[in-house]
Amino acid sequence: MRPALLLTTATLALALGACDPAQRSAPAAPSATAAAAQVPSQLPRNVRPLRYSISAAPDAANLRFSSSVAIDIEVLEATDTITLNAADLTFSSVNLDGDRSARVSIDAAAQTASFRFDAPVAPGRHRLNIDYAGVINTQAAGLFALDYTTESGQRRALFTQFEAPDARRFVPSWDEPNFRTPYDLAVVVPAGQQAISNMPEAGREPRPDGSNVIRFQTSPAMSSYLLFLAVGELDRITTTAAGTEIGVVTRRGAGEQGRWALESSARIVPWFNDYFGTPYPLPKLDNVAGPGSSQFFGAMENWGAIFSFESILLVDPAITTEGRRQSIFEVAAHEIAHQWFGNLVTMSWWDDLWLNEGFASWMATKATAALHPEWEPLLDRVAGREAAITLDSLQTTHPVVQRLTTVEQISQAFDAITYQKGEAVITMLEDYVGEDAWRRGVRTYIRRHRLGNTQSEDLWRAIEEASGRPVRALAHDFTMQPGVPLIRVEGGTCSGGQTRVTLRQGQFSRDNPSGQALSWRVPVIAAAGGRELRTIVEGGVAEASVPGCGPLIVNYGQAGYYRTLYTPAMLGRLTEGFARLRPLDQIGLLADNWALGLAGYQSPGAALDMADAAPANANSKLWERIAAILASVHNMYSADPARQARFDRYAAARLTPILDRLGWSPRANERANDAVLRGEILGTMGFLRDPAVVAEANRRFDANDPSVTAGPLRQTILGIVAYNADAARWERLRVMARDERNPLVKGQLYQLLGGARDPALAQRTLDLALTAEPGATNSSQLIGSVSGVHPDLAFDFALAHREQVEGLVDVSSRSRFLSGLASGSADPAMVEKLEAYATRYLTPESRRPADRAIASIRDRVRVRRDRLPEITRWLEARRG
Numbered sequence: 016m017r018p019a020l021l022l023t024t025a026t027l028a029l030a031l032g033a034c035d036p037a038q039r040s041a042p043a044a045p046s047a048t049a050a051a052a053q054v055p056s057q058l059p060r061n062v063r064p065l066r067y068s069i070s071a072a073p074d075a076a077n078l079r080f081s082s083s084v085a086i087d088i089e090v091l092e093a094t095d096t097i098t099l100n101a102a103d104l105t106f107s108s109v110n111l112d113g114d115r116s117a118r119v120s121i122d123a124a125a126q127t128a129s130f131r132f133d134a135p136v137a138p139g140r141h142r143l144n145i146d147y148a149g150v151i152n153t154q155a156a157g158l159f160a161l162d163y164t165t166e167s168g169q170r171r172a173l174f175t176q177f178e179a180p181d182a183r184r185f186v187p188s189w190d191e192p193n194f195r196t197p198y199d200l201a202v203v204v205p206a207g208q209q210a211i212s213n214m215p216e217a218g219r220e221p222r223p224d225g226s227n228v229i230r231f232q233t234s235p236a237m238s239s240y241l242l243f244l245a246v247g248e249l250d251r252i253t254t255t256a257a258g259t260e261i262g263v264v265t266r267r268g269a270g271e272q273g274r275w276a277l278e279s280s281a282r283i284v285p286w287f288n289d290y291f292g293t294p295y296p297l298p299k300l301d302n303v304a305g306p307g308s309s310q311f312f313g314a315m316e317n318w319g320a321i322f323s324f325e326s327i328l329l330v331d332p333a334i335t336t337e338g339r340r341q342s343i344f345e346v347a348a349h350e351i352a353h354q355w356f357g358n359l360v361t362m363s364w365w366d367d368l369w370l371n372e373g374f375a376s377w378m379a380t381k382a383t384a385a386l387h388p389e390w391e392p393l394l395d396r397v398a399g400r401e402a403a404i405t406l407d408s409l410q411t412t413h414p415v416v417q418r419l420t421t422v423e424q425i426s427q428a429f430d431a432i433t434y435q436k437g438e439a440v441i442t443m444l445e446d447y448v449g450e451d452a453w454r455r456g457v458r459t460y461i462r463r464h465r466l467g468n469t470q471s472e473d474l475w476r477a478i479e480e481a482s483g484r485p486v487r488a489l490a491h492d493f494t495m496q497p498g499v500p501l502i503r504v505e506g507g508t509c510s511g512g513q514t515r516v517t518l519r520q521g522q523f524s525r526d527n528p529s530g531q532a533l534s535w536r537v538p539v540i541a542a543a544g545g546r547e548l549r550t551i552v553e554g555g556v557a558e559a560s561v562p563g564c565g566p567l568i569v570n571y572g573q574a575g576y577y578r579t580l581y582t583p584a585m586l587g588r589l590t591e592g593f594a595r596l597r598p599l600d601q602i603g604l605l606a607d608n609w610a611l612g613l614a615g616y617q618s619p620g621a622a623l624d625m626a627d628a629a630p631a632n633a634n635s636k637l638w639e640r641i642a643a644i645l646a647s648v649h650n651m652y653s654a655d656p657a658r659q660a661r662f663d664r665y666a667a668a669r670l671t672p673i674l675d676r677l678g679w680s681p682r683a684n685e686r687a688n689d690a691v692l693r694g695e696i697l698g699t700m701g702f703l704r705d706p707a708v709v710a711e712a713n714r715r716f717d718a719n720d721p722s723v724t725a726g727p728l729r730q731t732i733l734g735i736v737a738y739n740a741d742a743a744r745w746e747r748l749r750v751m752a753r754d755e756r757n758p759l760v761k762g763q764l765y766q767l768l769g770g771a772r773d774p775a776l777a778q779r780t781l782d783l784a785l786t787a788e789p790g791a792t793n794s795s796q797l798i799g800s801v802s803g804v805h806p807d808l809a810f811d812f813a814l815a816h817r818e819q820v821e822g823l824v825d826v827s828s829r830s831r832f833l834s835g836l837a838s839g840s841a842d843p844a845m846v847e848k849l850e851a852y853a854t855r856y857l858t859p860e861s862r863r864p865a866d867r868a869i870a871s872i873r874d875r876v877r878v879r880r881d882r883l884p885e886i887t888r889w890l891e892a893r894r895g
């Protein structure tokens with residue numbers, strides 16, 4: 016799965032929710048196998064499913080469905096009660112082996128149904144036949160509907176989303192990843208519509224009313240969260256790659272917009288066939304586009320039938336930016352990586368979700384680097400590391416491997432620790448054992464556990480066998496305990512062509528810097544102009560002689576998950592030589608030192624000096640990071656317009672030469688990343704309210720310039736117009752959004768409305784979100800985009816209309832949605848408001864995102880109080 020992509024103006028993004036470990040309930044599994052007994056479960060282990068045969072009849076118009084399922088089961092010990100998962104299902108008949116009916120009792124809180132029989136059911140094989148009905152949701156959980164408008168009127172398509180555990184909303188089931196079974200699925204499909212599932216169609220029976228019953232081929236044994244169904248007026252384009260039929264499925268008429276994803280997938284699948292050493296195991300692989308959006312996710316790796324929201328699957332030449340084209344490739348690579356790592360081999364329980372997601376994220380970067388080196392995706396690993404450390408450096412963090420028991424905890428686990436720290440740790444471990452040994456280990460792991468379930472330890476075992484290196488110990492340090500190591504570098508004298516340093520391990524913390532540091536074995540790669548030195552800081556300290564006497568870089572190549580604190584003298588040399596460093600180290604050093612400056616370990620001026628030393632022709636991703644830092648400082652000065660204006664002049668002086676170099680118009684044969692950078696620089700300058708940039712964007716908008724109606728800058732220009740909008744321009748954007756037929760464009764336009772800087776317009780956006788106008792899945796995005804600029808306004812509004820707003824959000828995202836709105840606030844009063852909200856509406860386990868938001872608000876308040884004056888002094892010293 017990929018979390019939802021949020022609007023990327025130069026504004027703040029919603030912080031992701033998170034979760035702390037909680038007590039795991041003991042599995043009630045006296046007769047299960049020893050291996051299975053170690054796997055947590057919320058269900059009794061006296062019965063297990065062997066195969067499901069589902070026949071579903073959706074009633075899309077009335078948002079409900081009826082269904083029957085035959086489940087072949089094995090009863091492991093005699094019992095008169097069979098308990099499985101079910102949520103929002105009603106049962107009309109439950110029958111065992113054709114002749115024994117059951118009484119049904121529902122536990123809504125536990126999301127289970129229990130079937131009680133008059134006498135015990137004997138051990139052995141049986142068949143459960145269940146007739147039941149359920150609801151079609153309007154948010155993406157279980158079977159859900161997405162509505163859109165075509166030339167000939169309103170349309171409704173149906174899709175499923177079962178991760179985290181929502182298959183139970185579609186079929187009564189043992190809805191836990193460790194229960195792998197084959198699935199047979201049949202569905203009644205209205206005349207003129209198509210259906211897609213994990214497997215190809217096996218046959219269809221026409222019915223008198225013109226509808227068809229479509230049956231799909233039996234799936235391989237798989238986990239329930241990977242089952243998929245889509246029904247609607249669909250187009251499908253296909254190609255073949257390495258013997259596999261690859262498809263992209265869209266709403267009718269949009270098929271060609273899937274061409275980029277189709278061609279990309281056709282390159283990715285053979286690359287993974289080779290990397291994993293096991294060919295893609297199903298006869299076909301579709302990627303199914305759904306209009307609209309979700310607060311919870313952007314794409315989902317259902318086996319053989321990936322689902323993606325249109326915004327990260329379809330390319331519309333009129334609106335798609337170069338950055339988005341690259342994201343589409345990378346998201347497809349992530350989901351396709353899961354087809355092996357996650358689907359063919361599946362985590363036993365959600366505790367190891369990180370391995371699924373961290374690995375897919377890491378693999379997507381790796382595949383993209385191999386297939387599109389010109390995009391330089393490895394440079395983005397710094398951004399991933401920073402996203403993880405941002406969460407991991409507050410006391411509200413949690414270990415990568417966490418104990419998860421409840422549905423609420425599982426939903427909260429899809430956060431930057433799981434994804435980005437997971438990716439960072441895997442990057443570090445691969446670097447430690449070497450690329451070839453790592454791949455050999457992965458191949459062994461996939462071969463050994465295919466069609467099975469695993470825990471993290473199974474991967475470490477395979478990697479250790481392949482590499483002969485003690486990976487497990489390192490992995491445990493970084494996955495079983497929370498937090499971020501800090502390596503303090505001392506010494507630095509040069510003699511005999513060697514730089515001698517002492518590396519001392521502490522812990523990087525933004526809200527408890529003087530606390531007792533945890534202990535890690537930290538693999539370090541250092542370089543000082545000569546050969547790189549590899550060592551491990553163990554037991555808190557290491558002495559190292561680094562070949563060379565040039566500027567010393569301790570996290571050379573940036574594969575390590577830690578921060579590095581240099582002496583002022585070392586920083587001076589790094590800054591002096593900054594322009595000549597490799598882009599990866601430039602980006603990593605800048606990010607590292609900026610964070611250390613904001614946390615108070617050193618002056619924020621150290622990073623600003625580095626940014627100052629970047630030449631105009633430096634790598635485009637370095638400039639993206641500099642632009643992001645300039646935007647964040649601008650934001651820090653929001654309560655001090657005079658100083659903000661002075662800072663903005665400095666920022667404009669830095670960014671204008673870059674814009675002059677790139678120009679407003681794409682140039683023939685320019686580098687793809689320059690096209691991305693153009694959008695980022697313009698967006699940042701629009702956010703800084705640069706008069707020339709805002710005037711030009713408004714001029715183009717008012718004149719209906721071709722660059723506003725179509726083309727790669729359209730979204731950027733509209734974003735600048737929206738952020739700086741007056742009432743007339745906002746209204747014009749709103750009419751554009753309302754009248755837009757293409758759901759992809761419509762969603763983007765509505766999000767832009769929420770980006771208005773003027774609080775009165777932000778309020779109008781919020782009011783609009785509660786009307787039917789934007790459409791069910793756009794409304795929460797509208798509120799979310801308001802929170803990027805006006806977190807306090809958005810939170811107050813959502814709290815005042817809490818029930819209505821929660822109805823607009825996926826079930827799995829509700830507890831963290833309001834906290835996420837507030838988390839960008841810099842107002843100490845918001846801490847009290849969040850406390851009150853959490854106390855009143857949240858449970859001890861669902862309040863974790865609120866606690867995390869509170870921690871980041873406190874940190875922001877501290878930075879503005881303590882660190883901003885230093886930035887002001889740096890700026891004044893520079894000017895003087």
Ligand SMILES: [Zn+2]
Pocket residue numbers: 016017316349350353371372375
């Ligand atoms: Zn994923």
